[in-house]
Amino acid sequence: MTSPVAFDVENNIAWVRFNRPEKRNCMNPALNRRMMEVLDELEYRDDVRVLVLSGEGTSWSAGMDLKEYFRETEAKGIAATRAAQRDAYGWWRRLRWYQKPTIAMVNGWCFGGGYGPLFACDLAFAAEEAQFGLSEINWGILPGGGATKVVVDLLTMRDAMYHALTGEMIDGKKAAAWKLVNEAVPLADLKDRVTAVANLLIAKNPVALKATKDAVRRVGEMTYDNAEDYLVRAQEAANSYDNEGRKEGIRQFIDAKTYKPGLGAYDL
Ligand code: ACO
Numbered sequence: 001m002t003s004p005v006a007f008d009v010e011n012n013i014a015w016v017r018f019n020r021p022e023k024r025n026c027m028n029p030a031l032n033r034r035m036m037e038v039l040d041e042l043e044y045r046d047d048v049r050v051l052v053l054s055g056e057g058t059s060w061s062a063g064m065d066l067k068e069y070f071r072e073t074e075a076k077g078i079a080a081t082r083a084a085q086r087d088a089y090g091w092w093r094r095l096r097w098y099q100k101p102t103i104a105m106v107n108g109w110c111f112g113g114g115y116g117p118l119f120a121c122d123l124a125f126a127a128e129e130a131q132f133g134l135s136e137i138n139w140g141i142l143p144g145g146g147a148t149k150v151v152v153d154l155l156t157m158r159d160a161m162y163h164a165l166t167g168e169m170i171d172g173k174k175a176a177a178w179k180l181v182n183e184a185v186p187l188a189d190l191k192d193r194v195t196a197v198a199n200l201l202i203a204k205n206p207v208a209l210k211a212t213k214d215a216v217r218r219v220g221e222m223t224y225d226n227a228e229d230y231l232v233r234a235q236e237a238a239n240s241y242d243n244e245g246r247k248e249g250i251r252q253f254i255d256a257k258t259y260k261p262g263l264g265a266y267d268l
Helices: 029-043 066-075 078-096 112-120 147-154 157-166 172-177 187-202 206-219 224-241 243-254
Strands: 005-010 013-018 050-055 059-061 102-106 109-111 123-127 131-133 183-185
Touching: 005 029, 013 029, 013 059, 013 187, 029 066, 029 078, 050 059, 050 187, 059 102, 059 112, 066 078, 078 112, 102 112, 102 187, 109 112, 112 147, 123 172, 123 187, 131 172, 147 157, 172 183, 183 187, 206 224, 206 243, 224 243
Parallel strands: 013 050, 050 102, 059 109, 102 123, 109 131, 123 183
Antiparallel strands: 005 013
16 A cells, blocks of 8 residues: 655655645545654654655645544544544644754645644745645634644734635735745745755754754743743753854854854854
């Protein structure tokens, strides 16, 4: 049987793909379980510096599998339903706090439950041709699985409300204008653009990248004073992992004068 998740590692980038193109990459329990295994396998590999999540075929992900994730699982009862939710939410959470920076490369359809992994990725780039929708309302449920939280966190209240209540799709350009994704480019240019961004990240200190991505997610819900304290401690914790990195960064600027931190990364 074909694996529901495909991946390969090339030039320090792990290209992970939803791989049920015939089902528009909707997430069934088997895909969710396999995705966690793949994330486990890749997370601490030395040759993986950035993870990119995309989809095979015309879809990024058509959300949860209405047949296998909802109907068939619910028919088995509450224990099976909760287990399926744990598997799905589990790998999205894992991705939110992944050791390496992550990029969603949204090549096509992105619906409902797809907003979970979309938000979990640190950055998101979409094809202008991609289509995004909170289609839950179209089949009679609210946007669960974190999807409501995702749009409230990323969009204005008016846009989030309109998006959730109407179920209308937006294309990649509008998703970028609404800040659901960083940027939209024509589909033909998407992989090149994502590769360029991944290479920007690969040039940075990996310990600093992990500390920074966590800091951006954590401080949003803190008071200023709590954030200030957290950031001091987070930097001190990063120093204990990578005591030489920042000293080298300072040395190359102040002593060797080989680079300027305002203009790019030091030589790792
Ligand atoms: N759940 C289950 N099966 C799905 C899903 C899904 N989310 N999405 C697509 N499929 C299946 C179709 O049933 C079809 O199966 P079949 O070949 O056995 O008939 C196959 O994938 C291909 O789908 P089509 O609808 O034929 O593909 P098309 O390219 O015409 O349309 C589109 C793509 C628009 C994505 C359409 O499939 C669709 O609307 N899917 C559902 C999107 C959605 O609302 N997802 C749920 C969001 S809510 C949530 O995730 C909690």
